[in-house]
Amino acid sequence: MITEAQIKAIGKVLNDETRPLKERFRALFTLRNIGGSTSIDCISEAFMDSSALLKHELAYCLGQMQDESANTVLINILQDIKQEPMVRHEAAEALGAIATPESLSILEKYVKDPVVEVAETYPAPPLNDSNIQELQNILLDDKASLFQRYRAMFALRNMRNNAAILALCEGLNHGSALFKHEVAFVLGQLQNDISVPYLAKSLENSLENEMVRHECAEALGAIGNEECYKVLNNYLNDEKRVVKESCEIALDMCEYENSPEFQYANALQVVS
Template structure:
């Protein structure tokens, strides 16, 4: 499968619940590529967004896949996805992790049209949703102050291509001060997230940044822990694997944290990561089980690619 395949074929793979979750995830991310491509026609980009939206709205699909699709819609940044993301966020009967990801995606799109629904859920009964809406509102307000426009700047940082739920902290802060902010539970969640992404951007050159990020896996806020695991997957430091393995092994941990730990281990790879993922691919928690399957598929993909290139 490659990005030149028609949207219809990718949509077919994504919506076919009988297909392996790894294959369907590939289809979703190829649709992301198409939806974001400046070389694709406007009709093709919109068709890709529509296909992703259909997958999000399919309540028969797994929570993991719908959560991934919501994430992708946020990364694509299409304002046309705001109604569908808002609809899922507003549905208190839907899965909290899917709703959380919709809220984060609304923040990532970066348009003020998302502010009303996000503000509606600042007191949501689901902690994951409530905290994510708090972050998304803070992000949109921060972007509006910085740009003075209805649509804020959607920029990546530190060489990473993701649109993050918070920008890094202001320049000029020492790593020591950034670590202090990251660990200080009295700081606002938004400022702690900004510190998290500042540490991510320094983690390739400063071991202290990786060590501090790993310590964040012990934070009392599950949403914070899940984002830390995601960031460690971006950094791909082998030194973080033991902390991520402990997180995945902890059956008392929130499923969204274990899910992110599994996918981070898939990004890091290696013998120990592959062994623990193979063990938990039979986990009783569906989101964890499917995440391990996706992670193993990712390891296999990159191993095969390296083999072909050599």
């Protein structure tokens, strides 16, 4: 039985800016796994932080918790034009994941938001198509609707074979920053070594949008092989804060993937 005092102690780790970022991330994912109103309160408090990466992950975790009591804070973040685009986008995705009538009506207001990363935020079901070439053609077609391109992306992800993954990798060279960011996220979910050179190339491209580079770093951390470790170490001092921090977190994920640790979200052990 996890007590409220223990949850609040984990929340203190999350909200302590003097703690290493990797410890704060583990605290965040521990709170996500515990769930409940106290965890949501602790996560919501952390939106005061200066790290766009952390705030992006806060919104992501609230969406995964699928608790409508998180709607208020997520709506506030989406409406706050001072927040970074990647944070507002993730808040919109989280509202889509929770999918209450209230949140859906709010999302409709932002379809034409001047910030493209917000306007292009779509929850989309996969296409019912098993032809990899056809799906790749849709994925890479700049004239196709973004909704259809996302549906092709998720259909390819669900196939989980090498040909489909290589088709997805080509998506890192096409479309908006948000689109490429989503491709990288999907490749991180698949955790296949064949995507590493493509993810590394995007991370290494200093002219690429930092939102894309950040997601490529996290995908490399999820894959966690030796090559990923080498690439991520090269960008621990990147001039873009969100890239630098993403590599720090991704390396912690690499270490976890190659360790005997039972779970990544281990903050309960730390505060107990």
